[in-house]
Amino acid sequence: MSGLLEDQPQESAPQEIPADEELAPKVRVTKKLRKNNIVPQLLATGIVSWLDILVGYASAYSSPAESTMIRDLNLTKSEASWISSLLPMGALVSSLTGGPAVEFLGRKKTLIVADTIFLLAWSINYFSRNYWSMYASRILSGCSVGITSFALPVYLAETLQPKIRGRLGLFPTAFGNFGILICFISGSFVEWRGLAGIGALLSIPFLVAIWIVPETPRWYISKKKNRRARVSLQWLRGSKCDVTKEIEELQYVKNNDKATFARWHLKVFMIVLGLMFFQQFSGINAVIFYTTKIFEKSGSFLDASVCTAIIGIVNFVSTFLAAVVVDKLGRKVLMYVSCTIMAFMLAILGVYFFLLDVKHMDLKLVEWLPLSCFILYVLGFSFGMGPIPWLMMGEILPATIRGQAASMAAAFNWTCTFVITKTFPLFVDSVGAHYAFWFFSVIMICSLVFLKLFVPETKKRTLEDIERILSAN
Template sequence: MELTNKDDNIRHNVPMVRQITENGKAKLEIYRPTTNPIYIYTQILAALSVSMGSMVVGFSSAYTSPALVSMRDSNLTNFEVSDQEASWVGGIMPLAGLAGGIAGGPFIEYLGRKNTILFTAVPFIVSWLLIACANAIWMVLAGRALSGFCVGIASLSLPVYLGETVQPEVRGTLGLLPTAFGNIGILLCFVAGKYLDWSELAFLGGSLPVPFLVLMLLIPETPRWYVSRGREERARRALQWLRGKQADVEPELKGIVKSHCEAERHASQNAIFDLLKRSNLKPLLISLGLMFFQQLSGINAVIFYTVSIFKDAGSTIDENLCTIIVGVVNFIATFIATILIDRLGRKKLLYISDVFMIITLMTLGSFFYYKNNGGDISNIGWLPLGAFVIFVVGFSLGFGPIPWLMMGEILPGKIRGSAASVATAFNWACTFVVTKTFADIIAIIGNHGAFWFFGSVCVFGLFFVIFCVPETQGKSLEDIERKMMGPVRRMSSVANLRPMSFNM
């Protein structure tokens, strides 16, 4: 399948001119934004393969919500689970994800993006078997820790792989496929958890990495990683596989090589110094900011403790059914985001996402405040479910998938591994803090105060998006990197070349 508008779109026919800054000096450069029609089949296979790993991640993230209820039932479990141990069953995964995020940076640089993703499959299976066969709480915690470590590595490497393999015109759509499959994993866990106990649910989780392992064997390593290792011929073959047999990949390959050479020329011998260079620090801080506001929206507290929250709300609707409805909405909303992201762009979806979350979190806070102060909620028992649904829609449209997508887009190639490692570790650190302290926050300021707090954080997040986050829609990774490193100005074509001001 090919998508092409070559005859209709001047971008594909006429070279463009842009002004770039190199070594502090402005100069003109002729370039061609897209050299090939968009070849879909192989890029979908690549996106589908890594997305199967994301489904395992989603299932792992949602496991505690349905599993803890049956795990604490003495008729179904031959060991006791205290309140503190139960909180660690939920909290140890993001803590291990933090360690996985830190380890994943060196892994994707030295082993490669594909191999790093591939090597998480078997440990995922082992972790689920540990949980499923557990006869003591330490086995459950060990399984959750190993699973969390793999989740941290996968969260880092999946967006980097897709960012480096998919063409700019479809990078937004296919780049959200892992998030969509992650939500399928969450939904599957919620639905299966209604009918299976914690051990049976873990056996189901252990079967999910098998198709992921098989599909990952079919796809190539990223061309950019091959170039970084000096293996240009392997990079050419990988690019040919991704772009189609008839595609002329030489211009794109030359652009990748040129970008890598420029990054090498300006790189220092110390990775920390590279991260802290002003040109690299800006995209890193933007990525960290997006991760911070993603997690401080309270989403993982909602996902991990969905059943408990609906119980506390005294909702008139069965809490397990509410959980499934939230999972279905989460799944549908992400597919809507995949359709809209390459039409509306990243920033508009982040605006919409943030406004939805602010309104619903404040509404949930008001509901719990009214209930906690003796108000009659019998006529508004539907409100928590309605607010949760809209909250999940808002999150899934923007702040759920886009921080991960943009992490693979805006981080410069030379530091992409180490910077993505920092961003992923930071994300999981925030996840751990939110999920582990959620019960404590509720004890201190009440559940109404917790939702108001998360809503207030989202207000600050909206201003962060407005003033700090760039739009990356339709831009190649090389274009984004040049823009982040220094000003870039474009002109329509060589034929329309006119005198241009060099004032920045």
């Protein structure tokens, strides 16, 4: 493995730096990142990221389950629509109210609560006999999704070493995409009740395995449980690693923390909200939720369900590609590439649907174009703007407000999700699919300006180093 970048003591505040530069000057490599240091962190990441399989599975559930649910429960289209829409609403509510839990209970116990709610939600879903119980199930699932969306990035940011935080920090997104894929594939073989049973079964492994991993050392330090913090950090870094210096750094930051909301906190928080805004207004959830209908409308030569499955596979694989290079190229480079690809693909899709719907042209010669554009669009999203805003949220939010601010940022993200998913069909019906895609393309162009002017690079920096630099600017 390559060397671990360590922080050097700083005698004076660092100079202000441009947003597109790294947060701190390069420092020398002082020791090797041993394999026995990586394995515990890899294990912890894999276990806690399992929750994101449930997030992806719950998010995708309505698509394969809707038709058989309507048949068995005698649902109207309006009732079925609410079953789909209640998940982001539940996520919004739990994101707004879950901040105190992650600070009071701790990151680990908050994740346990989220998984327990998932198990309860899927159990209610499985035994449902009417739309009211389905409503309750989806609201509870949404609550778990919301809690996971902010507690999981915080846990990983506070436990992973800088050299591998980018790679392992993208695991949750990959797991979430895998959950979507599991749901789509399972939906080809079982109906809505069977899908709910699979969801309940997927909730159980986490409740067994989570007891292996520790609470984050930073949370223990914040509660003045220094001995437990050392034990936790020793587990995460390996038995042969000397954690004295890292513990001292954590204690120093805590002792010198004024625990007040400073002006620079607001600046960082607005950067996080900006990333969440551009992530959702890329149109990704509109594309994911309405992929089948879009392909049916496009006249593609492939079956719509096959196209949807291909998109799901691309979404899953591309996140691993990002994980390979995120710590080498940096967060911003991946987001630049991501936004550029999405802007181009959305613009091309807009032209395609303009010629199809407005000009009524025969586009049989380019029936392959919608699928190709969607594949590249999803590849671009999963490569950058999908996982990295969540990764950076855990990295740049100050320790003093990390739990509460992450909760609010997640709530904002789910608000945007709800707005996009509810308004996209109306937008398409009123102005046409071409204008909808062009609108999202313009948003992606604006995101490039935002990234250039405001977003810092955080690769290979400790959370304490990031916080020092941001507070000085």
